[in-house]
Amino acid sequence: METIIVIVFILGYLAITLEHTLKVDKLVPALLMMAIAWACIAFGLPELTTWFDSSHHQLVNGFSDLPHDSDQHGLSKMHFLEETLLHHFGKTCEILVFLIGAMTIVEIIDYFNGFATIKQFIKTNKKRSLLWIMCILAFILSAIIDNLTATIVLITILRKLIAENKDRIWFAGLIIIAANAGGAWSPIGDVTTTMLWMGEKVTTVNLIKLLIIPSLICMIIPTTIASFLKPFNSTFTAPPSAENKSKYGSSMLYIGLTSIVFVPIFKTVTHLPPYVGMMLSLSIVALLAEIFNARQSTSSEGGHANSPIFKALSKIEMPSILFFLGILMTVAALESLGLIFMFGQDVQQAISTDLFVILLGAGSAVIDNVPLVAASMGMFDLPIDSTTWHFIAYAAGTGGSMLIIGSAAGVVAMGMEKISFFWYLRKMGWLAMIGYLTGAGSFLLFSVA
Numbered sequence: 001m002e003t004i005i006v007i008v009f010i011l012g013y014l015a016i017t018l019e020h021t022l023k024v025d026k027l028v029p030a031l032l033m034m035a036i037a038w039a040c041i042a043f044g045l046p047e048l049t050t051w052f053d054s055s056h057h058q059l060v061n062g063f064s065d066l067p068h069d070s071d072q073h074g075l076s077k078m079h080f081l082e083e084t085l086l087h088h089f090g091k092t093c094e095i096l097v098f099l100i101g102a103m104t105i106v107e108i109i110d111y112f113n114g115f116a117t118i119k120q121f122i123k124t125n126k127k128r129s130l131l132w133i134m135c136i137l138a139f140i141l142s143a144i145i146d147n148l149t150a151t152i153v154l155i156t157i158l159r160k161l162i163a164e165n166k167d168r169i170w171f172a173g174l175i176i177i178a179a180n181a182g183g184a185w186s187p188i189g190d191v192t193t194t195m196l197w198m199g200e201k202v203t204t205v206n207l208i209k210l211l212i213i214p215s216l217i218c219m220i221i222p223t224t225i226a227s228f229l230k231p232f233n234s235t236f237t238a239p240p241s242a243e244n245k246s247k248y249g250s251s252m253l254y255i256g257l258t259s260i261v262f263v264p265i266f267k268t269v270t271h272l273p274p275y276v277g278m279m280l281s282l283s284i285v286a287l288l289a290e291i292f293n294a295r296q297s298t299s300s301e302g303g304h305a306n307s308p309i310f311k312a313l314s315k316i317e318m319p320s321i322l323f324f325l326g327i328l329m330t331v332a333a334l335e336s337l338g339l340i341f342m343f344g345q346d347v348q349q350a351i352s353t354d355l356f357v358i359l360l361g362a363g364s365a366v367i368d369n370v371p372l373v374a375a376s377m378g379m380f381d382l383p384i385d386s387t388t389w390h391f392i393a394y395a396a397g398t399g400g401s402m403l404i405i406g407s408a409a410g411v412v413a414m415g416m417e418k419i420s421f422f423w424y425l426r427k428m429g430w431l432a433m434i435g436y437l438t439g440a441g442s443f444l445l446f447s448v449a
Contacts, residue, residue, distance in 0.1 A: 001041070005040050006334070008033050008040065009334060011029075012032060015029035016029050016030060017366075017367075034330045041336065045068060045077050045081060048077065049064035050337065052336055054087055066080075088328075094198055096321050101279055102278060103149075103317060104282055104286075104309070105256050107311075108286065110315075112251075112308070115153045117253050118157060119160060122157075127234055127236055138219075139215075143185060144257050146188065150182070152416070155175065155416050158175075163239045167231065170229075170232065172413045173431075175409075175413065177218075177432050180400060180409055181215045183409075184393055185215040186207070187274075190369075191370055195373055195377070196377070203385055210387070210447070211393060213442060214440065217439045218439030219435065252288075255288060259282075263278050263281055264277075265277075289308040290307065290309065331371050343379065344376075348380075357392055360399070369407070372396060373392060387447045390443075398439060399436055402432045403424070
């Protein structure tokens with residue numbers, strides 16, 4: 001049965017990587033392999049001899065001798081299946097509800113055209129200066145609104161400054177690198193760091209303290225090298241634009257960003273799960289959005305049709321949410337069989353943990369970093385704030401920059417600007433690799449010191 005489930009995972013993941021070739025959205029194979037994997041476990045439960053208890057991070061002793069069911073509500077294989085499934089579904093939903101809240105706040109900001117405020121701070125006509133502005137903004141914004149959203153926002157702004165696509169793609173490539181670097185040091189900057197934070201593997205203060213410098217190096221080194229390249233050694237003229245400005249745009253930008261930053265503070269003070277703080281922030285932002293919208297609206301139409309919150313909810317990336325559900329629950333199925341835990345033990349005996357994490361970061365350029373981090377969380381039995389968890393956060397967050405398909409930021413930029421896979425590999429891959437390795441080296445240097 002274990003072999004069948006592993007084959008299902010491999011085939012499902014192959015379908016995910018070939019999404020554009022097959023013309024099938026990646027959420028389809030993700031959900032399909034999740035359902036098939038757990039169904040296989042249910043059908044093969046009587047023959048299973050090992051089970052991994054995720055709550056206590058250990059294999060269940062004597063699992064093979066347990067009955068399939070127990071009439072007296074005692075321990076049984078079905079009891080462990082139900083408890084484990086509920087445990088993983090609950091932890092996964094915590095992440096998904098958190099992401100839905102963050103996405104909705106960002107869409108509310110966009111409803112008031114709040115991100116146009118950022119454009120007002122760009123006064124230069126030199127490409128080199130614009131490169132640094134965009135990369136610094138990507139680094140900071142991705143730490144607040146996540147690297148995917150920051151990339152979308154900055155490329156949208158870039159289109160209003162640089163008319164030619166052949167010029168924009170150079171900036172977009174560096175934005176990807178900077179956004180992924182910025183997302184690595186923040187608990188809300190990347191899905192993987194959010195997973196580690198919500199899984200109580202890292203704390204906010206130590207994540208920032210240990211990763212801010214390596215992430216900064218990962219952004220600065222490629223940007224510095226790129227600033228001497230020919231595409232950035234000239235000037236540009238911004239095309240004329242006619243934007244619909246909202247008088248509440250700036251207010252909603254600052255309120256929205258502050259509300260997202262408030263979430264880690266709320267968790268630290270109350271010790272409640274992060275999604276509770278995110279729901280509090282969302283409710284406040286939504287209330288203010290309704291008030292602002294009522295003041296500026298000239299339409300007599302009421303109800304949901306003219307509500308910022310409902311328009312924002314209709315625009316959030318639900319396919320991505322369902323994709324994460326499928327991926328995380330499939331990895332949970334593999335973890336429940338003890339396969340990931342035993343693989344982790346074999347890895348620790350074969351190579352050093354640091355080398356494994358560096359390879360994991362490189363692997364995230366080919367395979368999505370979400371399942372890799374989910375798997376690593378089941379491999380290692382390490383205390384909270386172990387340097388290994390922080391190194392995994394850095395590697396998974398920044399390693400994907402080496403290929404344009406290796407991160408959500410890269411995939412969205414690829415779609416928005418029609419960037420070729422091989423163009424990015426030739427022009428940006430080496431820059432991303434230099435940034436990744438120098439940042440990783442600085443992390444290892446500082447962790448030893």
